Amino acid sequence: MPNSVYKIIELVGSSPTSWEDAVNNAVTKASESLRDLRICEVVQLDTKIENGKIVAYRARVQLSFKYEKE
Amino acid sequence: MPNSVYKIIELVGSSPTSWEDAVNNAVTKASESLRDLRICEVVQLDTKIENGKIVAYRARVQLSFKYEKE
Amino acid sequence: MPNSVYKIIELVGSSPTSWEDAVNNAVTKASESLRDLRICEVVQLDTKIENGKIVAYRARVQLSFKYEKE
């Protein structure tokens, strides 16, 4: 990657089953409009609770990809 | 939530299978005596090892719920 | 305070007008059931938004007071 520039954006993915699936949902959504996705770092994990039960696993991630223009 | 106050407590859940299950155990235990649980943030993940094998996935979490009184 | 022990709890106060008022709400609620409140440190500030407008200023705080028993 000689002198190429990457951009990093922050997303929150969500899933009723696992954090792996939550990250997968964020990556899938981002790959619809971005190319050259490279690495996705987890910044924060949490769960949403309703009526005493976990209803969503959420992952806040930083996603890097080749920077074209703003 | 006009002017309502929430409290945050810190728990460590444990499971032989996954961190999702570890958090689920902490939430289930807490929901026995607390109501209006809202969000559960992961602070730290680790595993306990015995004889070279993982025997427990542990999650340290911060759990928020409506504050009634101490 | 020779050898006395203090406890620190974490609360989230909320207000439609300011973070000072949000903290004040948390302190007022806590003082109903706790005595000897001493210091309240801000851990996180955020705002809740609805329809493009701020509807609540929220402050996550750590409140210290004399520790009697659990």
Add this chain to the structure above:
Amino acid sequence: MPNSVYKIIELVGSSPTSWEDAVNNAVTKASESLRDLRICEVVQLDTKIENGKIVAYRARVQLSFKYEKE
């Protein structure tokens, strides 16, 4: 929010009077071109000083909203 994805951007709002107003300016500006704004977390607060007087309260914030596409 089943499986929906949120994006988080970082803005710096400014005001001559207060940090609440500084955040309000950032949210108002963002709501001109973004919909479904949800939460705005404070990352850093500072003030600009000229001739020994505070001329601007500035708030660096992270703003989350529904992610459509890049």
Add this chain to the structure above:
Amino acid sequence: MPNSVYKIIELVGSSPTSWEDAVNNAVTKASESLRDLRICEVVQLDTKIENGKIVAYRARVQLSFKYEKE
């Protein structure tokens, strides 16, 4: 510890002689009303000064114990 849940509380112990003694005071006080205390992590150390002399060594600690109910 199959699936058991632990709770973590934050205390500030104080002593005129050392931080070890300050932590010991916090643990002793907590053990009056809590059982199954396990680990006590130091979060912050400071000293209180009066008339240019240290009058108290203080330790802010996180104490973990078996979670029964709120």
Add this chain to the structure above:
Amino acid sequence: MPNSVYKIIELVGSSPTSWEDAVNNAVTKASESLRDLRICEVVQLDTKIENGKIVAYRARVQLSFKYEKE
């Protein structure tokens, strides 16, 4: 500012009404003996409580100014 050097000092300002006013008090005091004050970053916000009421909003800040000599 070609090659000029700035110094940063840490102050704690206090006010009975707001954190903006607390920072203002620190800046006003510092400007009595320092010139070329530039930026004042907030490091920590807390409140002092007496008899269950907030008596002071305190702001710990880092203040930068042109460095002349020690």
Add this chain to the structure above:
Amino acid sequence: MPNSVYKIIELVGSSPTSWEDAVNNAVTKASESLRDLRICEVVQLDTKIENGKIVAYRARVQLSFKYEKE
């Protein structure tokens, strides 16, 4: 563990399926040449992406074990 000394090393495990499996791979590899493994703390989680799909879940961990000699 009277006066015994532990060492902590940092590893990155990888798996195509989950972070639990990634940590398991790191622990399994380490247990080939180290004995008395005790705890494995997660420092960072990320995923590697190729052609818009997650191809590896990676976990950076700190692994503690009885210290014999360098």
Add this chain to the structure above:
Amino acid sequence: MPNSVYKIIELVGSSPTSWEDAVNNAVTKASESLRDLRICEVVQLDTKIENGKIVAYRARVQLSFKYEKE
């Protein structure tokens, strides 16, 4: 800058010679499509190694500029 709003984006620049050059590459690329660039803060520095030699100095930076619209 009365009430103006700034945005902060995160980029990774790369160079075979130095971190100063890596940041310069990121700024040059960004200035093709953004105006009013102001400050570029370093978040992380690393190097890529191949065959025991450093082949790239990389700088992860946060770049602020006047916010027009999303």
Add this chain to the structure above:
Amino acid sequence: MPNSVYKIIELVGSSPTSWEDAVNNAVTKASESLRDLRICEVVQLDTKIENGKIVAYRARVQLSFKYEKE
């Protein structure tokens, strides 16, 4: 402390016997030229080693006192 301003300076104290003594040395030295010392927070603890033996316990501390002028 109505509206008074405090300053915080950073010192490193050293002692051949303990960290409590190291902090005490820093406080004693500072109290020769500063009045109204209040609190001394520990930022970092380390030890200096010579010939495989600890020769000094060092404590990096932040010391607060009433701010008169620069």
Add this chain to the structure above:
Amino acid sequence: MPNSVYKIIELVGSSPTSWEDAVNNAVTKASESLRDLRICEVVQLDTKIENGKIVAYRARVQLSFKYEKE
């Protein structure tokens, strides 16, 4: 130290009496197989508790020494 390279390892020392002694135990053990130990920084302090009493003071430290080879 012209161009010499140092390595840093992480150890946990333990003692029934004090954190100074815990660090001393880690340094003594390390000096059996490493030479040119230089500085030992404290990363974390905690205590192990049994039956409501502290049974061990533990210090997690980073120890630097001259790097020969892996």
Add this chain to the structure above:
Amino acid sequence: MPNSVYKIIELVGSSPTSWEDAVNNAVTKASESLRDLRICEVVQLDTKIENGKIVAYRARVQLSFKYEKE
């Protein structure tokens, strides 16, 4: 350094060419009025940009030296 006390101050150096030069400028300026400078730790690196070009490399540093008196 038996029992001697060191002070740490925070400066921001600036240079049109590199961060090494920026730190050098801060050290040179400080050495005009301070003696026994020892170590200079980097806290933050950034660059100032004008018209899409880097005009200054800035380094925020913590400088330690023998503490005489305030």
Add this chain to the structure above:
Amino acid sequence: MPNSVYKIIELVGSSPTSWEDAVNNAVTKASESLRDLRICEVVQLDTKIENGKIVAYRARVQLSFKYEKE
């Protein structure tokens, strides 16, 4: 890298001229006894000062490489 495990070690490199050279010295030394070096992350930068002049630029780095055995 299907399921392979990497190890991360921490080194301090030093150079009289620049931090790039300091990191280069650490990488060169490590590559004498380690293979498959991959990435070298900067953890801390500082300089050593003698007689008011910088005599060494030092970089504390984390170096990752393929993990064979302890």
